Amino acid sequence: MKLKTIINYLLVAILAVQLVSCDNKETLDSPFNATPTERLNAKQKELNDLLQSSEFGWKAIYFTDTTQLGGFTHVFKFKDGKVDMASDFDDDTAVYPSEYSIGLGSTVSLIFTTKNKIHLLSDSNNYPTAALRGKGYKGDFQFSYYGQDNGQIVFKTNRSFEELRFVKATATDWTDLAKNRAMIPNVVGASTRPLFRLLETNDGTKVSQFDFSFTAPSRYATANSIETGSSVTSNMGIAYTPTGIIVSPAVKVGTQKLSVFTFDAATGNFNATGTGGATASIRYSNKPLVLTDDYKPLLAGNTKTVYAYIAANLATAPTNSLLCNSILNAINASLPSTQKVNRVTFNFNDGANGSYISYSFTGGKATLYHFVKVTEDPVNKTLILTNDGWLGGSEPALLKDLDKQLLDTKGLYVKKESFRITFSNSIYTFTSASSNFRITTYAFQ
Structure with missing residues (x-):
């Protein structure tokens, strides 16, 4: 073989060795050379370091389900598996200690491992409305880590896969929780x-x-x-x-x-x-945005209709106004301890009895009846009830304040509501046209 050919082969061999050497170096230096476990461990350390990096901890406004629930503000301070936490879930905005961990699975997760304020949102027995019975506030206490964005920690909830962001808290964020409650x-x-x-x-x-x-x-x-x-x-x-x-x-x-x-x-x-x-x-x-004709079936000449406030089921109805509740509470406070307002029933077009309001009580107290004449204000679409006498005599002093609201001279707005309370009966509200009085009733037809 000629010397020139031999030299050419040697040059090619040396170049090949150099290329292999460079390729091996790049492979060793590549982050993709790390195993999945090594990458998860690195992510775990990244999250834990990040959680502990903020001087005053982190704040999160947690909207668990924006189709039926609002948001709850939490503040956290993380250190070596311990977390101090406070929230505006209720009036207790004090700081409580508990524990957390960084979980490893298909992804890295923050897990609040011992009970604290955030667990109130995940307790199925702790529910705000009847529709959420057995579901609670639909919250989580485990959050999958998805990195950082503009100084915020980005998580997704374990249950609903909704995004939740932690932002750096300030010293005042901890004391502002009480101000949230005041709002x-x-x-x-x-x-x-x-x-x-x-x-x-x-x-x-x-x-x-x-x-x-x-x-x-x-x-x-x-x-x-x-x-x-x-x-x-x-x-x-x-x-x-x-x-x-x-x-x-x-x-x-x-x-x-x-x-x-x-x-x-x-x-x-x-x-x-x-x-x-x-x-x-x-x-x-000062008046409903939409005036309805829901009062018209109650006018004279129509068939009998009955609507009743039943204390056992409607005393806590959110559509009762504060004025209504305070008047009812005052009546109950003036009665012996065994007697309370049981029902306030509106009876319209009851044959020879006409129309009347009946007030019944627990504890054996006799029912009181107030007969009324029924007219309307067709322009303002209110139902007007006027005095037509009490069964057995004059107006009882006990019912003076309540009866005054129901016989408002400007009338009552009557509205068929779209929700139900406990039973399938339609809900109707009667609202004073000149005061902050509103009472909630079941329809019995």
Whole structure:
């Protein structure tokens, strides 16, 4: 073989060896050379270091199910498997210690291993409404880690795979939990303000209105468009803040989404502001946004109808106003301990008896009957009840305040509600047109 050929072969061999050497070095240096377990262990350490890195811990506003529940603020401080935790779930906003772990499975998870405030959301026996019986607040205590985004820790819930973000807490976040709780009466609505509320949006060119109803135990509000033929809703879960509320889903105003509402103490409104004139406001109204004809079957000349407030089932109805509850409580407090208001029944067009309100009691106290004449205000669509005499004599002093509300000279708004309470009977509410009185009843026809 010629010397030149031999040299060429040697050069090719040397180049091949160098290429193999470089390839082996790249393989050894590649992160893909790590085993799945090694990668999970690295991720586990990353999360644990991250959890312990914030001076004042982390804050999370946890919306467990925005189709029926609101948000609950939690703050956490992590250190070596221990976690201090507080929340605005209830009035107890104190800090409690417990334990956590970083779990390894198909992914890395944060697990709150011993009972603390966040477990109140996952307890199936702890439920805010009858519809959630056996489901609780649908919360989790295990969260899958999905990395970081703009300084926030991104998790997904184990049960529903919903995103949950931890943001760095401040020193005031821990003390603000009590201020969150102080905001609740403003969301529920003050007894000194009108009973009716609305959500009003303005995208800069069009104003839209939605009726607004809030249920405090579930922290959830329903808002339905009042436009004829419209089925648009803006239902929302509500989380409390020291200065107002955060809602989820956000309220759509044109092309924008508004989620942060600030409380205005002067008006009682909650206001959100976007750009280009976009606004949203939860405000009070002196009358229902939509006046119904639900009162008409109660007028003279129709068939017999009966509606009854039954204390055993309706005393805690969310549609009873604070004024109604306070009047009923005052009546009960004035009676012997064995006697309480049992029922308030509206009887309309009962043959020769006409129309009347009956008040019955427990403990053997006799039922009291107040006969009434029934007319209407067709413009304001109210039912007007006027005195037609008491069975057996004059008005009992015991019932003076309650009877005054039911015989409001401006009448009563009558509304067939869309929900049920305990039984399948339709729910009707009777609301004073001039005060903050509203009583909830079952329909018996």
